[in-house]
Amino acid sequence: MSMPITNSLARPAVPAIRRVPWTLLIFLLLAPLAWIGSRYSIFLVTEITIDALFAISLNLLLGTTGLVSFGHVAYFGVGAYVCGILMKTYGVSFAIAFPAAGLGAALAALVFGYFCVRLTKIYFAMLTLAFSQIIWAICFKWNAVTGGDQGIADVPFPDMQWMDSIPGISGLSANARFYLLALTLVAVAIAVIGMITRSPFGRMLTAIRDNRERAAFIGLNVRAYELAVFVVAGGFAGLSGALYGIFTRGVFPDYVFWPKSAEVMIMAILGGMGFFWGPAVGALVLVWLNQEITNYTEYWPFVLGTMLLVLLFALPGGVLGGLAGLYGTLRRRMGRRDA
């Protein structure tokens, strides 16, 4: 190893595209909507923002670690119920209920994940689904606490009076304020997930995704890592659930039901689970398509399903995968012209 290192200076240590503070940029781009957006567009973008956090949290498992969870909605739901129950039933402030939702969901993920990571592949997926159905059944039946099939209606908005002290906000409606609050919290959460993804821990997760056997033989306790990321992903799903319950002014058993697991998985795959922002793009496309098609036809589930099939087949790497491919092709064409 006395040979000279020839090429370490020729390359930048971190490629330029990865040094862009994307989260901040997107936040700054979206925030003005609170002032200039219509009621409808604010409503839509709030939903996309919250779903984006949910989908990105799932992708910690799916795209980063290669763990297929069919039950991610369980932790979204636990977060929604914890926050909803605390705020509605016990009058707890949002400042406490919101982190409690994340912690509650992480705790549930710790308990269930302990068993799930003992299995692999489809067995892992099935067990995550089974646990999420257990949570659903509890929410559906435990009338005294969860409101049973009626759920918890009229979850109050957080107290947003304090926002008046921020210049420019005093004139905003409650919906616009909540949008700003949700956007800020989601941006911070996504920034934290991004840090985790780029950390040494995140690198270990990608190693496990690529090759579990080899990962064990670089000295990793694979199950412990899988459990750790399961808990982290569950916690962030819980935060998104908490926001969603407030956004829709209620928490219902549907928020823990398996179709929502399928929906968030479609978001991740549709946007491109090989990309950090893929699931967010997927959330954007799915929510938007859903709204547009509902406006035009009552057969929207059918139309939506068909469109999704076409998209998934046409873009196997998701929307971002397709764009990256296009970019690569263009660059090669340009290169050839230059040469």
Next chain:
Amino acid sequence: MLEIQGLRKTFAGFVAVNDVSLTIEARQIVAVIGPNGAGKSTFFNLITGHLRPDTGRVVLDGHDVTGLPPHRICRLGMGRSFQLTNIFPRLTVLQNVQAGLLAHRGRGRDFWSRSETMFRDDAEALLQSIGLAAVADVIAGTLAYGNQKQLELGIALASDPRVLLLDEPTAGMSAGETHETISLLQRIAEERGLTLLFTEHDMAVVFRIAQKIAVLYQGRKLAEGPPAEVRVNPEVRRVYLGEHA
């Protein structure tokens, strides 16, 4: 250094490894040979914790490591490569060895630092020493087969092992690549003071670098000794070398 005592493994009644013992001294280069299905890979998997032996013990530097999970055995200083190449195909070549360095140096539980530039110099130095520096930023899964085998060696070396187990390190390589890889192995073993245990079908390779050879046949150890001795062992000639001669 590595003491293997009476290892035995059966698969549904079929005895794949039958009471095999082997003692390996520090810095020794030992080859395990035998025809297809002799039990070589199974023997390795028993040593590295991928399979649990029915009976027998594996003692590494005085520690009984029998039945420990692979990651624990790896952390005790054993490295390995697999018969079917086993790398991280979607990571870059550099990230492959960097992952090994991060894991070995106990940084895997670091949630907040930026991994991209960590141990980069060490990773590049390691790639340089295995001859892959020029392809550091290539996605590992797209490398040619021979280079993937080299990379796997690099990943194993990243954990700074004292004992290295290599299951057919030159399988599927051209004559030239084989020659290169063996020279590389010899040099690295020398530089790092490694103890080397490997399986190999290429007899030229075996007799070129092994200081001791163990012959497996139908799960049993047929012979063990210095190459010159094994080469003339009549039983070995009959069941194994004879087929190739």
